[in-house]
Amino acid sequence: MQPDHPDELWNEAAGHALLGAALPSEPIITFEEDGGGLRRVEFGSGTWGIAWVDGGRAVTYGFDLDYSTARRRLPPVDLLAGAPGWFPWDYVHAAQKEIQLVSWVHWWDGETWARAEYPGDMDGVPDSGGEESFEGYADGSEDPDAARDAYDDLMAAVAARAVDTAVIEALYAPLEEALQPPDLTAPVAEVLDLARRLGVTPGASRPELAAGTGEPAVRRVHIMDLEQVEGAIAKAMRNSFELDRPAPSADPDEVAAWVRANLGETSIEVAYTGTDRPGHNYKLGIGWGKMADAELSALLDAWREREADPERGRWTHARVAVTADGFTADRAYDHLPVWWDGFRVHLTGLRAEMASRASRWRPSWTGLLDQDLAHEGVPLELTWRPGERFQSLAG
Known part of the structure; x- marks a missing residue:
């Protein structure tokens, strides 16, 4: 399963980020800036993020709580295995640490998506929250048809990198009177500033991460479940x-x-x-x-x-x-x-x-018992590699 083109992913994320910023009190599936990219605000079912990388490249990552197929895989799976030298290692490592449950990572080289090899039925791609976001917006409107027009115009302007004051102001027009700010000047300016940072206003540039300079010399693999600590130590024991x-x-x-x-x-x-x-x-x-x-x-x-x-x-x-x-x-x-x-x-x-x-x-693996592998991550040699057996504890 392949993600959509990164342009489509970015446009969806940016459009919903603007919608959420315009109406922060409404139940809208929105996105926030996360140090160079955009990440969907987690609302109980999962999240995903996307970032551009210098040279027209991109990376996306995330998880679905109901279908997080990397969880409870023993030994743990290295989601970054085989990533290219330009890969933004620090950025993705930080996302894994913060989110904890990242289950898939894909990288775009300017033409195609690629990812590490996964065992069994592991997979995952960004899921669209477009309709849910629209419904959260439309719930506060007096005229659903007008809300649909304003939403569609926003998403079209994002794709064309043509977001302007009029596009943002139009988002407020269909809303119930209680949801309309008494003065649009400040909220519209704030949303427009976000649109510029995201590169969706005329002449603005999208944010880009610096390209990586090669895989870190010492890299550990993030642990998602405590059982994966057992799995890593079990692999060391099997190799002993x-x-x-x-x-x-x-x-x-x-x-x-x-x-x-x-x-x-x-x-x-x-x-x-x-x-x-x-x-x-x-x-x-x-x-x-x-x-x-x-x-x-x-x-x-x-x-x-x-x-x-x-x-x-x-x-x-x-x-x-x-x-x-x-x-x-x-x-x-x-x-x-x-x-x-x-x-x-x-x-x-x-x-x-x-x-x-x-x-x-x-035996040589005894020292692993005293390491905080759940926090520090596990050495690469203790993770699953293609061709090796594995155990899934997923229900």
Whole structure:
């Protein structure tokens, strides 16, 4: 899905910015200046922004609250991957920080739109709020037909870069008497000044951001949901490996017996969570909120502690496969094994486990547990890349 031509996006944003500035008390979907571009005022369902960049280029970004497809993707997605050197990095980074939920970013090179590759069904483009803005304006008018004419004339003047005093004054004529300013001089002058800044009056220039000078040497990717911190750390764990450990010292006989008696011949995968709730220290598989039975949890605790070493620590993930002839057991101490299929990890349990070990038995990704990734963002290597698997937690 491609955005409309940037001229169309800018004209829509600028026209509604002028309408909102003319009637600030009316329920109009409007736009505000945001440091070089225009951004729709968020009213509960989403927002988008657009800015021109030196050289006839442009960038647009935004999200739709109901269809924010980048949310709850694990690992987090780098929306700026592959952006060209002229891309306005600081401007878009600031928008991501302020808005938090930016789910798509597109850049226009003067001829075509492009964006990073996204996983699955991720996508998004600016949505038109034109009719809603008109309805908010027309609700305060005595003559809807006259309001339509004034609105259409405004949008046509914006497209032609021909906004003038008469176009703005005409916006007030259809309004109910209570909504008309006693003196139009000041409000019209204020709106006309905004029109000049937006480049839609005769002879005025549109605002332009300076072109970027290349991708920042050190760049982190914005986090939208706390689960994405787990996803980033999970990617680091998947890229890690097991340290050179002695063979396990105990078999999970009681665990296998419980599985055979209660679940039959099957395989269970569990992750240590570190919860304070007695008997619920383990998550069963990657199903959302699926905790191990309290009795099973106690057996897992006993097995895990029997194998514990004061320096090397304990396993974080385990798998027990029960067959007619017996069982097999796998443990993971230092990485996320291939048989753990998702990208959710339990940070409380991981922090407690790593803190209990001697430093030489802490894998390389341990330092991530102490970083404020939700605020600082995650390193590029911990984000999703084309061809990699991902997990979507979107409902």
